[in-house]
Amino acid sequence: ADEVKLQLKWVTQAQFAGYYVALDQGFYEAEDLDVTILPGGPDIAPTQVIAGGGADVTVEWMPAALAAREKGLPLVNIAQPYKSSGMMLTCWKDTGIAAPEDLANRTLGVWFFGNEFPFMSWMSQLGISTEGKGEKGVEVLKQGFNVDPLLQRQADCISTMTYNEYWQVIDAGVAPDELITFKYEDQGVATLEDGLYVLEENLNDPAFVDKMQRFVRASMKGWKWAEENPDDAAEIVLDNDASGAQTEEHQKRMMSEVAKLTAGSNGALSEADYQRTVKTLLDGGSSPVITKEPEGAWTHVITDAALN
Amino acid sequence: MVMVSMALLIWCAGWWLNGRLANSSASNTSAVKLLVPAIFGVTLLIVWELLVRGLEVSLVILPAPSVIAARFATSLPVLWQDFQQTILKGALSGYIIGCGAALLMAIAVDRSDFLRRGLLPVGNFVAALPIVGTAPILVMWFGFDWQSKAAVVVVMVFFPVLVNTVAGLRETSAMQRDLMQTYAASYWQSFFKLRLPAALPFIFNGLKISTTLALVGAIVAEFFGSPTVGMGFRISTSVGQLALDMVWAEILVAALAGSAFYGMMALIEKTLTFWHPSQRG
Amino acid sequence: MKTALAVLSVLAAIAVIWYAACVPMNIKGVLDAAERSGAEVVPATARERRDMGPIGLVAANSFAIGDVWSQDRPRLPAPHQVAVELWETTVEKKLTSKRSLIYHGQVTLSATLLGFVIGTGLGILLAVGIVHSRVMDMSVMPWAIVSQTIPIIALAPMIIVVLYSIGVQGILPKAVISAYLSFFPVVVGMVKGLRSPDQMQLDLLKTYNASLGQGFWKLRLPASMPYLFASLKIGIAASLVGAIVGELPTGAVAGLGARLLAGSYYGQTVQIWSALFAAAILAAALVALLGVIERLVLKRMGVQA
Amino acid sequence: MNMETTTQALNSQAAASDITPQAPVIEARNLDLTFQTNDGPVHALKDVSLEINKGDFVSFIGPSGCGKTTFLRCIAALEQPTGGALMVNGMTPDEARRQRAYGYVFQAAGLYPWRSIAKNIKLPLEIMGYSKAEQAARVEQVLELVELAGFGGKYPWQLSGGMQQRASIARALAFDADILLMDEPFGALDEIVRDHLNEQLLKLWARTDKTIGFVTHSIPEAVYLSTKIVVMSPRPGRIHDVIDSPLPKERPLDIRDSAEFIEIAHRVRDGLRAGHADD
Amino acid sequence: MNMETTTQALNSQAAASDITPQAPVIEARNLDLTFQTNDGPVHALKDVSLEINKGDFVSFIGPSGCGKTTFLRCIAALEQPTGGALMVNGMTPDEARRQRAYGYVFQAAGLYPWRSIAKNIKLPLEIMGYSKAEQAARVEQVLELVELAGFGGKYPWQLSGGMQQRASIARALAFDADILLMDEPFGALDEIVRDHLNEQLLKLWARTDKTIGFVTHSIPEAVYLSTKIVVMSPRPGRIHDVIDSPLPKERPLDIRDSAEFIEIAHRVRDGLRAGHADD
């Protein structure tokens, strides 16, 4: 069997259910693949891992991948299981925030580590500076890994994923109607998340291309299985969680939310989505993530072959 | 391959030169004492540069020193801001509070045998709490700004200084203490005239270890939440953006600041404990 | 005996302070929960409460005090909450369970021990070199100090990636980080220890024309024993921290570091605290073990207790 | 025979105290001291009884390891006897210590390395609250006395063994203690300095009426200086003989050639030899 | 006058070496040693010239701080002279050291605290590769010699000051060095033990033909033991007088009452006194 190492963007959770299902259900095996899934975490830059040769393919968000590309690490998107973005800003309603304009003069928690780009371009579109509090400015905090800043009211809003952190806020006892959320998707600043990326040079190797075609095919099979059997998929994820930190309830709910994001994709990258992402990033304000239109940042070679 | 073998050659040459210098008659002059580590460092940098170029190591894995230097030179304003936030506000204030509290506590512990027996084991236990666990908690308690970083530093430096000071205060020889007994000296007299001076070498041991701990603590704490400025913030966001040259520029700042901080303490130590055998050379 | 009594009373004092501290720390969270469940809270909204001091809140809502010690996600968990969690995740779980702290502890422990062995070995070797060679002393020592000013957490992911790229995986990358943290105290302590013989003791061997090796085995090494053990104790604690740090960028799969991270990720304060305590207990046990070995060795050497 | 000499010594003491009616400055009755070591107890002092009167100059002499240091330490409340009674100035040694009754010269110099010689000598003066001017004057004076004038600014490690010992003597002489306890103070000094210091010490003693306890290994020194010579024998440390000196208080150096002197010296030597034979 | 005595001493040496035709074991020519301290240089030795022949027993005597220890350390290659020439056995002191020519007894005992007394004495034997059986035998023998039989198993801190000093003497006697250098070895001992050890040392010396350098503060000891007495004067350390003893090699203890003995002792005392006056 051919070996494939897959680097995830975050810890083992239902966000990556498709891959775990494919592994568990033998879809990879059926394609004669021996897949190792490497969980990520707050300290791991998947782009760096793949650059160092630690993985063949990685799950990454497109802004980070394009930024890496401009830094001289030629990553190529070979498949895009996530159709829409799950990122949003979650605020306390009682602070009086009702519309994006109200964000000025607030304290906002933002994820950095390459995940800050969509936020930055959103703010620049709103004409809000991120340099500090003021009439037309916000105070930005580098949010840690959890939702404490919101619960402790150290921030008025924090970044959340529809499938994860939002529910942690709810689990902490907060009623949904105490909160107001701004989905990046709705604000028109959504960027593509969780795509599969490989190094460009590897695509010159037919054997590697063939391996990836089989990999993507099996992975998408896994995703569709997971969408249809969310509870079973969540169980599979739990079985693979070596840290023993995930709970069944949370993973099942995450799976059902994730399914909404993957539902629209057969695995092939939509060129329109790509263009929208690039446009959002190019509008990124004072310190743009990418300065020029990237070239060759994606290919349909794999998906074309895999999905037929 | 040429560069790799050159690296090897330069490495050997550096050692040879240092060997000559260190064993020469001038080896006790302060010029040579500075020159030898400098040569070692320069050799290391050249070898690094050559290896990175020779082996074509990717920029996103390990940038060459020249690239780092260029980034350092062009980012001075940002680096200075980060330095102020992390070192001057976070590390320094935490260091002063932590060391001060530890010294006071050490005196209390030293005065009471009961406290010493009870507090030191508990203290050792608390000192073993890993920073990756305490930092998020302290960020939650003290907020995102430098106060939480100072708190992390306080926790990190408190016990090394406490333990060293307590050990130092007990370091006097039996005869030295007996002498004070025959004078019927009061506690504070024998404290200031005997125990404190005798403890100084130990106290400085703790203070010196703590300089590097303070620095590392303040930087690492920023990984767990920070405003959008600071060395730890910059390092973690730069890694995310694969701007490894910036990461190393910040590390360079940390190393410079840390060495200066350590050197300063060593200098104060030298002037205050000139009498100790280890300082007499 | 006296020590046990003293430790117990200090612990009792800490527990009392701790329980008391839970009140101001957790009162806001308790009141938020109470408000949601429809209770009468003064002031009525979380927004107003945010700007009030904890003392005022406690005074105005004394009914809620009981709950500060039993919250689900407290800012400061009460001691018994941590104890219960520790008990449940150690004694009541199967050793192979991924929720067992013993399982995670053992993962961390193996990396710690490997790193400790590498780090101490390296540290002792360096110290021996530094003491015997002026070149090493003058050139390596300052850089060893500089090396410790580098924030290892920043480097850890890169170390892992670099090791990865040359095919080193598994426990070794963690051990390398743990060795990096533990070698320094050992170098410093051993250099001090190996240099601790006074002039007369050295001169004595000189008059015997003892070889360098004899000087090392018969004088420097025995004289350095107390220093060695002091630095080993610091070193093993540093190793443990290193192993925990090293667990974060390896995908936080298993180990106490992974546990800490997962707890932190989900805001499970009780879980964080219990993992923290497990780490500290592990460190204390390792240090105590070294203490026992120290006593045995020093006793065999006849050094005054 | 040992028992006999001891009782005999006690009798002669009793006789002495009949003559001087005041209470003894130091009074030991059946003093015992046992060190607990990990390989069994060490009997350092056994059944030691002795009276020392005000103004006495008492020398202790005996084989090494016989307990001389230990006895001096008991008097200064630096060691706690495990049996018997010990009174100093009618109080416990510890109370006397609190009243700053002692000047003590240790067997090794024990100077504080972070203080220069002058500052080492100043140490007790600072602690006892002498005025600055007084401190400076006294330091000058005692440095002169021990022939170290000009060395006040040096640090201990810059002096030879004998010079350090002299500095530590100066430190004990700098302040006014009623009782001076000196543990082999002149061991590391040559005969000339030793003679000089012996004379100085006698002068000081005559002038101030201090009570002095003095450990030495030199028989002539013991005889020359003392009004009372205590010969000890080892394992366990006991008093073998107590000799009251008939020499006058006024003692020129050449008194050492007198017949009386030689006779006492002989008695001491015999006592020492017997102590060794006990062994 | 100092210059004169020195030349005179050199002449008398020259005369002595005429009698014994072999080359001197130790030969110092215009030796200088200056310590650099932070408050200026200290001249410890100045212009010291001396010849010591094989089998000589040389005592060094002089006020404390005059450079006796420093001179001994130079001979043993523990200190580097800053001027002049020094030869031992026709080589540099360091070469002689490498050939294990020295046994050295330091001014302080300097026992290794982690070794028992017996193991401390074994230390040089281990280093020089003696067989196990030989080691044990020699340890027994020297412990006996210094009257510490039975204390082999104790650790240094369990002994009194004098006992430690004897152990360190035993350590230097345990192996066969041609040259024995002893820095105030008997300083902390009482007269009886001291007499005993003096006798033992003389016997050993007579038996083995060792060359001995011996620092002492006791004039009788110096005269009793030596074939050559070197009187030093301080600041800077110089040789004031060198006295070749006319006493026979065979020396019973009561030789100390002979007229010759007393005469030499007088000359030494005069030398010492003059040295002090120089000061």
Ligand SMILES: Nc1ncnc2c1ncn2[C@@H]1O[C@H](COP(=O)(O)OP(=O)(O)OP(=O)(O)O)[C@@H](O)[C@H]1O
């Ligand atoms: N701290 C101690 N622990 C155990 N034994 C001790 C201790 N101090 C002294 N001793 C023992 O007590 C005895 C008396 O010791 P002490 O120091 O009083 O002798 P000393 O008469 O002063 O001898 P010296 O003339 O050699 O100084 C010795 O046998 C010694 O070994």
Ligand SMILES: Nc1ncnc2c1ncn2[C@@H]1O[C@H](COP(=O)(O)OP(=O)(O)OP(=O)(O)O)[C@@H](O)[C@H]1O
């Ligand atoms: N390491 C040193 N640094 C500076 N000065 C020193 C050092 N060692 C010795 N001296 C000085 O050198 C001189 C000679 O010292 P040395 O120890 O040789 O004297 P000594 O004759 O052995 O005296 P003692 O009889 O007191 O032992 C003294 O004045 C001393 O202060």
Ligand SMILES: Cc1ncc(C[n+]2csc(CCO)c2C)c(N)n1
């Ligand atoms: C330090 C750090 N903080 C936030 C993210 C953002 N992030 C990307 S995927 C994911 C999982 C969502 O449940 C999250 C939180 C990150 N990668 N690293």
Ligand SMILES: [Mg+2]
């Ligand atoms: Mg004694």
Ligand SMILES: [Mg+2]
């Ligand atoms: Mg000397």
